[in-house]
Amino acid sequence: MARARLSRTPRDDPPAAGPGATEVDWDGLRARMRGPLLRPGDPAFDDARKLFNPLNDDHVPAAVAQCASVEDVREGVLAAANRVPLAARSGGHSYVGYSAPDGGLVLDLRRLSAVTVPSDGTATVGAGATLRDVYTGLSQAGRALPGGSCFTVGIAGVTLGGGIGVLQRKFGLTCDHLVSADVVTADGRTLTATASATPDLFWALRGGGGGNFAVVTRFTFATAPAPALTIFSLAFPAGKVTKVLTAWQPWITAAPRELWANLNISSGSTPGCRVSGCFVGPSGACNPLLNDLVARCGVSPTTRKVEDRSYFDAMRFFSGTPGRQAFVASSRVLSAPATNPGRVVDLLTGSTGVSLILDALGGAVADVGVQQTAFPHRTAFATAQIYAGATTASEAVVTRRVGKVVTGLADLGIGGGYVNYIDPALPDWAACYYGPNLARLRCVAHDYDPDRVFDFAQSLWRA
Incomplete structure (x- = not known):
């Protein structure tokens, strides 16, 4: 289910360039740009084309435009439109590499970062x-x-x-x-x-x-x-995930909106889990809430970390390991708490290297209507990311493991998906990502991009 290698499988290919279309004038574009235009063979090209996930290193664009101004972006759009695939790159974290189209033009925006x-x-x-x-x-x-x-x-x-x-x-x-x-x-x-x-x-x-x-x-x-924050992380012993998930769901639902927490379940012969999160306020007010979770679980954590932090230091706590990472991932969305936590845990039992990360929604997210913005999951309980580290050699095996969990969640009635965890193999992906907002989004895409300049394998033109 997760991470099919890129091919133009969803819907049909975009229309061919119209009559009179020509190849991109790369030399002319280079002359018009303030920033560099890098082509294959240029010394800096290979580094410039690579994205965060090394599994996407087989994507080789025709050029990378390192845009130094808005006018550079405009020149790139006009030069490439309906001639080659075109994509903007910011952080380069597109899960399946859409920001580095094969044979296309990458508009690298990282110089526009003020x-x-x-x-x-x-x-x-x-x-x-x-x-x-x-x-x-x-x-x-x-x-x-x-x-x-x-x-x-x-x-x-x-x-x-x-x-x-x-x-x-x-x-x-x-x-x-x-x-x-x-x-x-x-x-x-x-x-x-x-x-x-x-x-x-x-x-x-x-x-x-x-x-x-x-x-x-x-x-x-x-x-x-910027508020003062408290960060926390509680690791629970293996074999207790069902108890923790059973307790975590009503606990986070009832928690004040100052509290956010996720539940990260790690696969294995006996899955384990940890609860991590952030509280807007001092640790003295956060600790009683964490004590309540532990009491509801009836399980003592093996480790418990609670620290007062500044806004920046709290964000840094959640930032993860620096550097590029090879992974396979997909998503689902829990419209409500899982009714059978044990069956969710069963999906991770006996596998290796797969994490199911449940991020609680609610609070201010639900203050905005489902159709007030294009983000449709306003009333959902949590998003679910299914994530596993991989290598080029293990990618196919890891993809099957992740896909099994994705399918298993759907079988439990957990559908939907989060577009920022984009997955070309997610069944009915457009409805999963956009829900009741899909029809209006298609209209906006048609109005602002009638010639499919920004088309890609999971663009709204393919939805």
Whole structure:
């Protein structure tokens, strides 16, 4: 189910370039750009083309445009449109490598990464900024924005897919804080998308997924004062996952919105688990909530870590291991707590190397209507990421392991999916990712990209 190797399997191929179409004038594009245009054979090309996941190293674009200005982005769009595949790259974390199209043009936005926080508390963020860039710039100004965890993920992908993260129950999704987005459209226009000026496009950019509609070059966000936070992690002994999951579900449902927690179940002959999370407030107020979870479980954790942290240091705690990582992953969405936790645990029993990560929604996420933004999972209980490390040699085996869990969750009535964990093999992926918002999203894609300039294997043109 998870991570089919890239091929144009969903729907049909895009139409061929129209009459009179020509090959891309790479020399001309290079001459018009401020930033470098790298082609195969150039010394820096091989590093520039690679994404976060080494399993995507077999993707070889025709060129990487390291855009140094909005005009560079515009020139790249106009040069490549309907001639070769075209994709923007921010952090390069597309799970299956859509931001490095074979034989296409990569618009590398990482030079457009400035973060500015004026006195009104808004933040302007270049679309090439990573979460490390964003959290650093905001914390220096005493401000905060809810977002993802991995520091090398790009703010663009996070926002355009919705933006789940460790502060979401208190502050909502990243896209809920979007004020405006500067974009380059498929026909080379530059415009600022806002709720009043371009309501359909602005709506679609908040959860409609990266790679669709237009290339965003800069975001403006509303931010909040940076709070003091508590981070925590409780590891439980192997063999107790069913008890912990049974207790964790009503515990996090009833918890105040200041508390966010996930449950990470690790596969094995006897699966184990840990509960990690973040509390907006001091550890003295967080510890009684954690004591309640332990009491509900009836299981003492083998380790318990609870620390007061600043906003930036708390985000760094969740940032994971730096450097590129090879993995296979997919997702599901729990519309409600699992009714049979033991059967969920059974899906991980006897396997190796697979994690099922349940991230609690609720709180401020549900304050926004299902169709108020393009992100459709507002009333869901939690997202589920199915994740496993892999190598090129083990990819096929690992893919089957991940797919078995994905299918097993569906058999338990757990459907849906999160577009930022995109998976070309997820059955009925468009409905899973977009739900009741799919029809409107298709219309926005048609209106802003009628010639399918931004088409790819799971674009809205294929939905």
